[in-house]
Amino acid sequence: MTFAPSTHSVLLILNPVAGRRRRGLVDAVVRCVRDSGWTVDVVETQAAGDARRMAETCDATRYAVVAVAGGDGTINEVVNGLAARARTAPPLALVPLGTANVLAHELGLGSGAASLAEAMMAGREVLMHPGLAIDADGPRCFSLMAGAGFDAKVVAGVTAPLKRRWGKGAYVWRSLVEARRYRPVRYAVDIDGKRYEAASVIVTHARHYAGPYVVAPEASLDGTLLHVCLFERWGWIHALRFGAALVTGLLPVTSGYRVASGHAVRISVLNDAGESRRQPVQIDGDDALTLPVSIGVSSETVRLLRPQ
Ligand SMILES: Nc1ncnc2c1ncn2[C@@H]1O[C@H](COP(=O)(O)OP(=O)(O)OP(=O)(O)O)[C@@H](O)[C@H]1O
Structure with a gap:
């Protein structure tokens, strides 16, 4: 099912120490999304646990999408945060920065900024039951x-x-x-x-x-x-x-x-x-x-x- 955004705003949770600090990719994705007229608020984690808290407490009426830039560990935190708020959770988009990026492979995400931005703003939804x-x-x-x-x-x-x-x-x-x-x-x-x-x-x-x-x-x-x-x-x-x-x-x-x-x-x-x-x-x-x-x-x- 194609997702229908409620607003044109993304909360991007960034783990600044994930992977090999591919900050250039994050900046390029943010540029693509902003060029399409969307707002992107970038918040950086300071320590383990922050990403989960940010996902669990963010304002779902303000953000149509929660995005995470990090490896599978940071994504895991965000999934835990979103699962805890159940039905009020916005959908999750990825900017894969980690070593293995297994979830990105699973979703068929490419590594180019334009395609990641496209999935963020007009992707297809997969309804996942977390383990x-x-x-x-x-x-x-x-x-x-x-x-x-x-x-x-x-x-x-x-x-x-x-x-x-x-x-x-x-x-x-x-x-x-x-x-x-x-x-x-x-x-x-x-x-x-x-x-x-x-x-x-x-x-x-x-x-x-x-x-x-x-x-x-x-x-x-x-x-x-x-x-x-x-x-x-x-x-x-x-x-x-x-x-x-x-x-x-x-x-x-x-x-x-x-x-x-x-x-x-x-x-x-x-x-x-x-x-x-x-x-x-x-x-x-x-x-x-x-x-x-x-x-x-x-x-x-x-x-x-x-x-x-
Ligand atoms: N600012 C931060 N400082 C230290 N650790 C953090 C921070 N933000 C998140 N973390 C923790 O860092 C751990 C590793 O992060 P993540 O998996 O995203 O990156 P990675 O280890 O580089 O990638 P991969 O798991 O693909 O090898 C996660 O468990 C996450 O909870």
Whole structure:
């Protein structure tokens, strides 16, 4: 459905430290939108948590669109803020500045300023039910995925300065470190009451992962079904095999990998193989929760804007 703006005003929430500070892209998008006669108010975050608060409290009668310029982590904050206000939330547009920009790939957004501005002012709406992950500390929405095991440990080991300096290279380096210190931890993954076991798991409602790579071909943001990617084997050899299959597009047909689906997922540690450390859960690419975790889909919706 094409979105019908109630005003010609955008609130643009900018994370000034996201990605590699591609401020030029943000300025170009703002120029395009203003050249079309719209107003754009740019507010910068000062710290983690600001983007969520800004999205949750902004004046929906004033802004037809909330836009976020940042990586998937800042987008996640804004999705949490918009989901909390349910029906009064304006639709969300993106200016992708991060390392992987998975949500932008999922929505088919280009990287040019003109096309991003076009989607912001006259995009098509996708009605997304955010995923909802809950650990002992409380709930957190996700727009893409929650993961436990190998990828969550990689994410937990990549600091913001490292990411800023090395971009995707920081994840490759950390993957090698994690593969080297690998222990055969087993996770119990209960999907709608049926038990699976895995060495690593990603629960997603997005097709893509780590950028343009496909992990769950049947997934869709506007569906309510969760797709559970189970890596049944791990270790040096399998880490390389899965990594190569991911970037060549062959992961969905690789042995030792499968995708199950369902509505209620619980992940817990079955056997920690003597690995006495916290078992992290990554949410949209940020280290956010700790196992055990229960995952479902929120009853609230967030409207995302994609190109026509
Ligand atoms: N002004 C800020 N200073 C520090 N951290 C911030 C600020 N604004 C947002 N954050 C936090 O920074 C984290 C990372 O941001 P984000 O994911 O947008 O960028 P990135 O890490 O560069 O990109 P990617 O996730 O694609 O690698 C998010 O968890 C967000 O909450």
